[in-house]
Amino acid sequence: MKFNKEGLIVGFALFALFFGAGNLILPPFLGFLAGSQWYLVALGFVISAVGLPLMGIFAHARLQGSMFSFAEKISPIFSLIFCMFIYIISVALPGPRTAAVTHEIAIAPFFDISPLTTSIIYFLLVFVFVIKRSTVINNIGKFLTPAILMLLLAIIFSGFFTEYKPMATNLTELPILLGFFEGYQTFDAIASLVVGGVIIISVKLKGYDSPVEIHQLITTAAILSGLGLFLVYGGLIFNGAMVNSEFPQDVTRTELLSGISLLNLGSFAQICLAILVALACFTTAVGIVTGTADFMTERIKKPHVYSITVFLACFLGIVIGALSVNAIIEIALPVLLLVYPLTIVLILLNVMPADFRTRSVMMVTVIATALFSLPDALKYVVSEDLFSNIQLYIPLSEYGLGWVIPATLAFFGTYFYEQRFETLKSST
Template sequence: MKLSKETLITGFALFSMFFGAGNLILPPFLGKSAGNLWYWVAIGFFVTAVFIPLLGILAHAKLQGTMYDFGKKVSPSFSLIYCFVIYAISIALPAPRTASVTHEMAIAPYFSNSSSLITSSIYFGLVFIFTMNRSKILNILGKFLTPLIICILLTIIFVGIFSAPDTIASTTLKAPFVDGLLEGYQTFDAIASIVVGGVLVISMNFNPNTTFEEKKELITKAGFIAGLGLLIIYAGLIYNGVLFSSTFSESANRTEVLSSLSNQTLGNIGSAFLSVLVALACFTTAVGIITGTADYFKGINNNSQKVFTVTAIIGCFFGVIVGQFDVKYIINIALPSLMFIYPITIVLIILNVLSKKYTSAIVFKVVVGVTFLFSIPDFLGYIINPEYLSEIKNNIPFANQNLGWVLPAAFSFITANLIQLKKPVLTE
């Protein structure tokens, strides 16, 4: 596979838009708990934080439209509601979380009396400036910011591998693979793939001389570059979390584990490196989310630049308000929404990657409908007493692991296609 300079820059830019707050703080913490079964945790994490997001980018390469195209086979109304929910979640949770992580790890250690509100205000002021210069985003991210992020991360990882203690603790997780799978939800990478993938498509449309096939090839290659980067960094951070697990406090939270890891690998200078890393990684993701949201609403309003600007302002305003809360609080309030929207997102991504032969409108409707239905217990489990749902969950395979939707979705996909074979008139 030939990689041109443009492909590398685009791949690096895509990686930086993926790699934000959760991508930094989740893997080492997961490694801390994974212990001797870290490889099962890593595989589960890779499924939802690397493989599914990569499929999302491949789906964008195939569709080359907007997020609306992901759900339009279900129905236009469904797709509009789905897009609104995704963008609302994106600007209300993962984007503000990047400011919160930046404050806790890059500002507060040096300015103990600093206000998180001031941090989030300055932070999203800069995000707004970058968003309004969106035509330059790929170049800025791909040429300058991403290489710096990768260099710092690889330094921490490789130094950690060769300087870690010899003892690896036993796992504290009851279901390592499932725990890794569900922790991958918190990266928001599957959602990010359909948000920032749209940014990638629209950014390429600024060059009118690029054909559909050329854009498809470029997006596909960029997706694999970003996916490979995520795989290497995640594996390294999880493994470092495992190697240094005996040195972490049992009560250490996600940001404390990452801070401790950087200090133990890079010494006193580790804090400074980590501050730069956190600020860059979080910032690039926030820019990707706000830009993607503004692009979408601009597109459904006759390409109105005014709508783009207003949406960017609203997104940054939410970022300032929610970004002042601590990271743990934002992660906790995100869980119900993730249990509701993530299964539907995963199913839509997979269906859009598969051949049209197996993904007619009827198949889309049936599979998405079944997925939505069987995701309800997982969603309700985080907002009401789980005991009220115990009888229902006990009768659904894997429901007690918050994966009750998986088998019904697969079964409905197979069943709908078998029915289609017998009734070809129902196909598109």
């Protein structure tokens, strides 16, 4: 692994593309709930919000295509449907959520304007930033990420020199699982499929055409961004734990983040936090819109597809971004419980050696994952009692992990069956 200027710029850009609304408001709240067990909740959060996204980027570095490459071996039709579903979710939920968080934390405390007005201005700026494709990654890596990191470090490290009331006991059970599932809400495993494609195209636009060089550059960038995310998440979670005696138990995520900033930075808190939130959310929205437009351009291969997709994604962002943060999070939950297991499985399969990535192994594992993640998702939109009864017969389902054992059994069962079949075939 070789660190150079390009690796640093792309790594900074990747960090900023990952670090958005959920990444900022979720970790402090986890620390607040976990109290003295903050390190356990941090472990769960890092697994799903750092480990899985990193593996997604590593898989992109190997495949060097688009998100379509992740499931193409199973079936081109399935891969296309999966990709379209992911991109629709991305522009309909995490993208607009960045505008909602920006309004609640960065705009509403200073200006008496409606969420819709904020959403319109916000996505107009996203449109202007994204429409010139060749400059997106350089602008993020060189200018926006350093500003985000400086503001984050100011909030985190000032907390180590602030006196608080004694830390209260934890307010939650199973902190590791709480952290793991809260990591779902960052959308970063899904984001790794989206922004990984953005990084691949951007690196090629820089003139890199050797698969070895591309792999090395993207791997370096992924490790740099992962290290940055790990340190920032740990700091934010610890800050949330330190103040869990300072705020009422019913404090919201955004109220807690604002409160921590005020305790740590005093009179400058609101201004620093407003700038940080706006920048962090903006870079994520840029990544989502760019990734969606790149994919549509690759699939349709017609003039103006990129600009039309950017316009439509920004328009959808304006409409949904006018909702509250909590409303968007509630809408997202059942969707995430269905899509996230499939995303995790496809990421894990694509970082494995080629022997484990046969068409049959991937197909059977994905089908098992989809079937056994359905009860977790549908109980939020249909009859909770009906699916709760079904979940009684599925191991780990009460933790939202009903798909894990079936997917594992499907993977190993299919793999060993194929190995046995090949052995018998060669012996005859």
